[in-house]
Amino acid sequence: MKTTCFVPLIALAAAAPAYAESADDLSFESRADIIVTASRAVSEPREIGSAISVITRETLDRNQITFVKDALIDTPGVLVSTDRPGNYASVNIRGSNNDEVLWLVDGIPLGDPSAASTEFRADHLIAADIAQIEVLRGNQSSLYGSDAIGGVINIITQRAIEEGIAVNAEAEAGSHGTLNGGASLLGKSGPVDFRLTATGYRHDGPSLTDPRTATRPASEKDAYRRYGFSGRMGVEASPNLRFQMNGFWADTFSDLDNTGSDSLNTVRKREYAVSGQGLYASSDDRLTVRLTGSRYVARRLYFGSAYRPEGDLYRGTKDTLALDARYDTGGLISLAAGGALEREKSDQATFHSGDFNARISTRSAYGELALRPAAGLTLTGAARIDDNSRFGTFDTYRGTVAYAAGPVKFRASYGTGAKAPGLYQLFDPTYGNPHLKAEKSRGGDIGADIALSDTFSASASYFFLRKTNEIEWNASIGRSGGYRQWGRTRAHGVELGLTARPLAWLTVSQSFTYTDHEAYSDAAARYRDSGRPEYAGTTAITVLPAAGAEFTARVRYRDGDASTRLATRAYAVVDLLGSYRINGNVELFGRVTNLFDKWYQMYAHTNTLGRSAYGGVRVSF
Template sequence: MTFPLRRRVAAAGPLFLALSLSLPLSAKADPAAGTDAALPEIVVTATRGPTAIGRVGSAISVITGEEIRRASPKSVADVLRRVPGLSVVETGGPGGTTLVRLRGSEPRHTLVLVDGIRVNDPSAAAGEFDFVNLIPTDIERIEVLRGPQSALYGSDAIGGVINVITRRGKGPTRVQADGEAGSYGSKGLRGAVSGASGRLFYALSLTGYDTAGFSRYGDRIGRITRAYGRPLEADATARFAATGRLGVALSDDVETELGGSTAVTRAQYDAAFGPYPDTPSASLQRLSQVFSRTTAHAFDHQLKNTLTVFANRTERDYRDISYGFGPQPRAEWLKSAYVGDRIGAEYQGDLSLDRWGLFTVGLRTEEERLVSHQQSVLPQPTPRMKTNDARQTTRSLFALYQVSPADNLSLSLGGRLDDVANADRFATWRATLAYEIPESETVFRTSAGTGAKAPSLFQLYDPTYGTPGLAPERSFGVDAGVDQTLFDGRLKLSGTLFLNRYRDLIAFATGVCPVTQPWGCYFNVARAQTSGFELAADAELVPALLRLKLAYTNLDAVDRTTDKALPRRPANEGRLGFVLTPAAGLSIEPSVVFVGERFSSPDERDRLAPYARLDLLAEYDLSPTASLFLRAENLTNARYEEVRNYATPGRSFYAGLRTTW
């Protein structure tokens, strides 16, 4: 089941050899043509500030706002599948728990930012982020930074960082409105307005989505539908989100901004256990955040000071209904509620040292709190009782030095110290190197670093399962890759090898806990290793007619305590898409998502079959400001499971109208 890293290198070797041999084929721009070189793509997540992507030593991918807008108003999950090294698991379709893994790490090891603000749920059992709370609004782009990034962002960034950047107003007022309807009784609306006037800039967006859905448990899964004996009830979902950003440039040197967002999801779900798993359970989730950010330049813009104050809250309310064992079902109804709060402030200073580089230093403090309640309604009513009330404060100091000691060579070295009050203190580091060859449009890059994840409030302080004194989870990761542009930009290739090792992972166990915890507890016992390679390609096969886009991940993810494969990590996963433009204003985009064999449960239990899903996007411009679109999902009606016994959508069609003015 496991494969040594040298075999991974051998498997990826032909790609890197092909890239190296193809370097001379890259044509230079013709000075006689009179065209300017394309401006470099700028990213902000990899270095905590604007940096040309060719000078970034870490592996980073960008999903544009147009890609997100064209994909769907229901979920960001599917568009994330376009990123190599990233895996999505959705439990029972839209509205179900949706978790993301980067390079085979745990979902809790992915740090999620919205406009640079951390939004991982303090009330979740492991502090992970449920992407059901990320509803597409007016997103400008999503940056996915892979590999250990705790030196820049602290806890939760062991596997990497996903930074969702909403639109910031600029230029004349811009208005967008989209609407769609389709299968499963689905309806979606989205509107946005943004712009700038003088020193004022603004952006506001609203999104709504509703679907009658299908049964999250068992729908289209033959072994379940045949055994159940009656039709499974559909589980509906309704979602709403709003974002806003308002800012003003007080002078040429000072700017201040206020931003925020809220997302609400109401979803029905199934208990999915016991003799009657198809139940009328329901949940309500809310994610709200607000931030204020002030930027002030000093010393003739040699020093940039940024102060951010932020707060966010995640609320989860569940109505769990199940039916007990016996000849007659006995209803059991349990209400539970979780609230995770975060409040804090961060200062970042960026000092330009001219030819000696850029030095970044920052201070951060944040307080997290978990409060939960529980109440039985049936069979025996009980009063509403508080089950958790815990909080902790984390103070951090970080620094990053970036320098170009030679032409086209970029280096960075960063470190961070996180101090969790009354718990633990841990340090992390990261180093990167990027080398550009402008003549052949080649970038070689490599990075190495450590990661750390502090125990969650639930793991530490839950009165039933918590274990005070847990140590942080730790990791070490290294990667190396090459990005190559050929044929005047018509072909872009990218390949990355990676290796990550994890220790002191927090695992849940039963039977070995103190007598006061008969139902189980947490331990720092697990170890794991992930390795593999990522490939991406963007090729204009026929100019102005046909383009190909590919993302592929080869992964070996092993539990080092058992030498067995980690669950829900396919060895092979990817997406192959084409963009066909046969006539002016018409685009057709067929794509195939393919996922290899994997196991749904630990210890290589509940094997899940590989699958391929064919989707199609088509859009026709009615005018410069309006277009019709058609979206078809799972055209071949493939039957597959991402989590054992949980359903996935069948063949479905959606149509709508997009307008911009």
């Protein structure tokens, strides 16, 4: 039995609310905010039966977030494997794996077909150009296809909505030789709007392998750098028709280490995504049709003594063409339907594993129906069929119910999911297994949300997830190991969180997740504790001591992780953050992370940064 190292300060808490706060909104019925991800047929918070958290631009700035994964640490139901910049980040939702979470940026599906299981790795994804992050939890394959067993993380970037030109810029420096900065140029003139963002980040170390638990001396500083660009442009061709282009590009360099010792290996990764969209909306806004074409490319090149002299190459390409339509009668019924064609390609040239080129395609169609049979009550049902060029067809479905009465909304959902094996798992010359099939899952939740103006908001969920046919790595296959398909896991737990503003100058927030995760053991012929962290949470207190000034004390805590043969211990880390707005155009900010220089590891043998201090300035004009 595991013991809890930190008791949450707030006992009654809940998942982050799925809406923006407004002093004039006293109930779910009165809210007109839009949630993009949770449903194709409905988008108002009072009608959404799924558990979803929304991270706003204001929250990103208050928490001084540079990398997206750091914002997710404070999100209920989400477990992140690292808080170190540039380090490999595994993002799990409700007991899922990293490859079972679908990432979208402005509608572009992200996923690297050259990775082991077509997963997106969020190591280098930054927050500088983001307007909003929506985290949708639970099986979503009926709407979003493969990779959405755990949920969907949808990122919406900033867009110019006011006439004229605006510039936003930020610069920061701090411990470990950290330099971080970026600038955005936004503009709008009549029917045309645009944004262009440039960013850069670097630090000098310390060692990626923790010298305190290393099996051999680990003193080398492991540097990391990143720079990139992103942008979007939109044109209102007519009152009913809009076109836009979105995209980003990033170039990164990371030092690598062995599990318990230094290594001279390095990796350079270049990735880009681009999409073109056309959106038609009828004059009465009842009918909307969206056509999207996108491409995501990730190219990784590994250097070191174990790789080819020119580097081991992995290059993955994901192309998607999607059509989505929605018709809302404004009354009893809303309908949504669509389809997509997705093609994945992997090119690999390596020293040990060999070379291969492979591709696979998937055609899909879905439909969703929303019913409003009574005041405050919304029912949705969705179904999807995917036709994979290798596995044939598989279907998924999902249903939700939401009932909003004044400041309270009750909700529940249930659905199934599927995850296709990756091209590497199938076709790698050394480790691949061409007989793998799609993984299956089912899961659901039940919960409630409360919204009392801008003074109190809360949400709570009980959830469960079952997975079968899981693909796993097994070292006993052949001479070098390989992939097999037999795994079964199950998870259930509670997501809790709270935001309370009892005084105009005081805000208290709390998130907490408890997850019981078990894996089936053939040897024992029963399910056994997998050793994953059972709890994680964040407690924060923010005060406004004077005009323009804001200070936050934050505690992040997590259970130990014994899911591998190398275990970590439970920990709690205290951070202090502050900012001061000099005027409407200039803001100073700074933070001290790990204030008491606590030794901890989020992943076994991986070094965290210790007590660190950073300071910077934001300007806008």
